[in-house]
Amino acid sequence: MSDNYVPKSAVGKWFNERLPLLDLIYGHLMPYPTPKNLNYFWTFGGILTFCLVTQIITGLVLAMHYVADADLAFASVEHIMRDVNYGWLLRYIHANGASLFFMAVYIHMARSMFYGSYKEPRELIWIIGVFIFLLMIATAFMGYVLPWGQMSFWGATVITNLFSAIPIVGESVTNWLWGGYAVGSPLLTRFFTLHYLMPFLIFALVILHVWALHVPGNNNPEGIDVVKGSQDTVPFHPHYVVKDLFALVVFLIIFAGFVFFVPNLLGHTDNYIQANPLQTPEHIVPEWYFLPFYAILRAVPDKLGGVILMVSAIAILAFLPWLDTSKVRSAKYRPLYKQFVWLFFANTIFLGYLGAQVADGLFLIMGRIATVYYFAHFIVILPLLGYIEKTKPLPKSLSEPVLTKEEKEMLASGATT
């Protein structure tokens, strides 16, 4: 990616000859040929990078003031809220930042599903993405435990208890995780350590994610291959740098709305009650972004079965490039898939709604139906669609679908005369 980068200063030249780091960054950010028709759903990659960096920076400062001890954690978070300079701002950014991070990642994933970005030759980008998502889940879950409120404590209890479902060694594994016989300080300190470590692993995977992306280049709403350097592409800078910046600022307005005006809307009130091992909250609910998976977990009456299903719900995403048998990428040219992918999105949101309800009666039945549909989408509908669906004809280049019918006729007549 060394597209003729010329350092302007003598120092820059000296440095670049010895380590072409600037060359590398320049190639990925400046001339990088990008399809010209990317819509605003393609801005979430940049937004997610921003989210990650924001979480790391605010987290770093919070960690300077936080105390990972079962007796002190709750008070130390309140100390941050009250006595640390702008501590309230850092904590509210960090807490709401996690929620918005997931909001953005779900849109990012949905975009990939809708436009078939995971298909050949971009399978590895998608799979790295699934691993990033997995690490995000682990990081967010552990982060939610740190304030040591009631939901922190009982959420940690419910989730770590899932490991006891493993046959034979389950109990030992759970005790090993806890570092004792119940959820307490040993678990809190190791969660804090891992919560600090994982974002850096995510960061490393993000570099691989972008690197792998820049080999074939971006997919686009038409889902067709573009020729690099042709009329179909524009240089990343300034076209997408500015477009991404605009989208980021719009995203920041929403972010700031949460942080400054409804900072506790996405949290649970019970987490402002200090953890009490003797008092179980009436309903233990995870953060909103885990609710669909929580609904799948509870859809099975058997603990082990539920755990397997919940893990599978995420793991199955990694196989998506091969479960989808259609060669056509974009849902724009797949009339049947377009309906089914929307249905899949609706079903996932519905699962999220069910995850927040008490799992009995009608809710449980609906949860089971929605769970079955979630998996059916991947292992029945997607493989079948590739064979039975009659796709629409694909345009030859990106310029084609942009033109109106009259313009096309004009072009055609212009070509003949």
Add this chain to the structure above:
Amino acid sequence: MQYLSKILILTLVYFGLSQITIQAAEMKEPLHPEWSFQGPLGKFERASLQRGYQVYTEVCSGCHSMELLSYRNLMEDGGPEFSEAQVKAMAAAFEVKGAPDEYGDVVMRPAILSDKFVSPYENEQQGRAANGGAYPPDLSVMVKARHGGADYVYSLLLGYEDAPEGMVLDDGVYYNIYAKGQKIAMPQLLSADAVEYSDGTEATPEQMARDVTMFLTWTAEPKLEARKRIGFKVITYLLILSFLLYFTNKQIWKESH
């Protein structure tokens, strides 16, 4: 297929609505008085916070602790903003354990600005013993720890009524229309003139409930005023920036297509 997704969305809305009614049956919708701290530029009423502190100290603090607050907080910006001399005098009325003297004996001394609010009980067991087994919870972040927030706390303080006929209440349990299951272990304390306001305001139950809830909202969210003030500036800045970026972006893309 399009019908199917529509049906799904409708079911979602339907159950969303039905859920609201279920919750309503379990707990009564609290009162929604006007609060000065609501809205994007909301602020606390200074006089109300000061009266609220009086209600807390004279009524609530007999049973409820306020462990996360220090006396110095009472003079900080965005709070009741008592003067330093006032807060020093208020703190000095409480006694705390001092550092051990040269013989290793712990002597009591008057509280100073940096001391935490003095708790009514030595420990939870003592609190339970004094309240028929129920432990009066710490009030520092109470408003943020209850669904409904300030509205709920305000309503609860005013929700005491005679129990309906046929309802048997245990000793130490009171009937309150806003409490979960209409039962609460806290007796009604805000009867008319339970406190005598130093600023001459008439101490009706509504007035006291309002003042003390305002005070508790501040103790739960002491940086509320700064947060809203900064937030307003940040959003204004971002709106202008997005406006500029929108047109920059438009200009850059003009030649492509």
